[in-house]
Amino acid sequence: MNDVPVLGTRFADELPEMAVSWKSAPVAEPRLLVLNEPLAAELGLDPEWLRSDAGLRFLTGNELPDQAKPVAQAYAGHQFGGYSPRLGDGRALLLGEIGGRDLHLKGSGRTPFARGGDGLAAVGPMLREYVISEAMHALGIPTTRSLAVIGTGKSIVRENLAPGAILVRVAASHLRVGSFQFARATGDDGLLRRLTEHAITRHHPSAADAAGLYRAVVAAQAGLIARWMLTGFVHGVMNTDNMTISGETIDYGPCAFMEVFDPATVFSSIDEGGRYAYGNQPNIAQWNLARLAEALLPLFDDDQERAIAVATEALSEFRGKYAAATLDGFRAKLGLTGSEIDEVGLTSLSEDLLALLKAERTDFTSFFRRLADGTDVGDAFGDWVKRWRALDPDIDAMNHVNPLYIPRNHLVEEALAAGTDGDLEPLHRLLDAITSPFTARPGLDRFAEPAPPDFGNYKTFCGT
Structure with missing residues (x-):
């Protein structure tokens, strides 16, 4: 070439x-x-x-x-x-x-x-x-x-x-909520309309108009944030300029994967108030989507009250779509896709598990693999495990959706420090593990283990 x-x-x-x-x-x-x-x-x-x-x-x-x-x-x-x-x-x-x-x-x-x-x-x-x-x-x-x-x-x-x-x-593109905020702020509805048409064509071609685009973005972001939560991912800087129209995760600044389960987990050195903590991510996503609705209002309807009604109705779909995606995710993580457990029962099972994980300060990622392997997960989980086992979970299916290897924070720091000094071997070893995250392989035990106690309170930086 x-x-x-x-x-x-x-x-x-x-x-x-x-x-x-x-x-x-x-x-x-x-x-x-x-x-x-x-x-x-x-x-x-x-x-x-x-x-x-x-x-x-x-x-x-x-x-x-x-x-x-x-x-x-x-x-x-x-x-x-x-x-x-x-x-x-x-x-x-x-x-x-x-x-x-x-x-x-x-x-x-x-x-x-x-x-x-x-x-x-x-x-x-x-x-x-x-x-x-x-x-x-x-x-x-x-x-x-x-x-x-x-x-x-x-x-x-x-x-x-x-x-x-x-x-x-x-x-897929770099169109973001902030792109629409910029176009709206110009006061040029023609630009806003062209940006909307551009976004529809590139990402959501089934949308017939601005309202359809907005609903598609709401659905895409509900699914995305559910997947973040199901893997313990903390973005760290969920500003509106970091939320895509395509539904892709973008801008990995002060991001990290949570180890001990705790909704208050924050890694960003500048997020002193915990605005973008792990447990706040769904609320922040909905807040960002409200800002997108404000930017698109002139295209929803010429009458502002009707436009606001369109936006409100569409945004109200976020919670239901997020909850459904989260519940589907837990059904898969717990190997219950073939189970007859209903939505109420699954919600109770999942919420009870999260409460136990928090109380016992349990590693979020390794818990599900240990559960599938039959490893002792602790006395505190005894009654919950009995409830779960009674549902005849599909263990093999669990190991296809619950990762064994994630970018553990201490291993990321190790690889970045070495890479900065010109040694890229730790980086390639880490990449080898995390790009095939579901299959156990010899010699990779340390990539499945939480950080040692002396690693301390992990903080990340934007890198700007």
């Missing part, structure tokens, strides 16, 4: 008011740290070519096809509840579309949206996004993907000097 891949320009062409033409900063000595070869193949890209000098210039945005229109995208957003009318890609760049998906950079230099930031990114946070997003994909959770992480050869200033890197991200 000798030719630079063709990149689509759909977003730049259809929504120029939301796109600033821009170029990535030059990278004199790019070094490929990790490449997602299966994803490259999905996109029709030759992994060997991507490893070449020409491929690295393409991946860093330094050498694109002549017809490409790289842009920094504009959007608004509520960040920790406070509204910012102009956020946008401060250190990111949409190179274009390939294989029907966005090809996007993080850490590629300052843009007009950068405000006080330097537009750069460090190796550690970019490797974190690669690891967590690939784990989410392997778990079957809708997510953006990571194609590559490339070292820039330059040091950047954070708490200390850190080696710089660029993440190459692939997404």
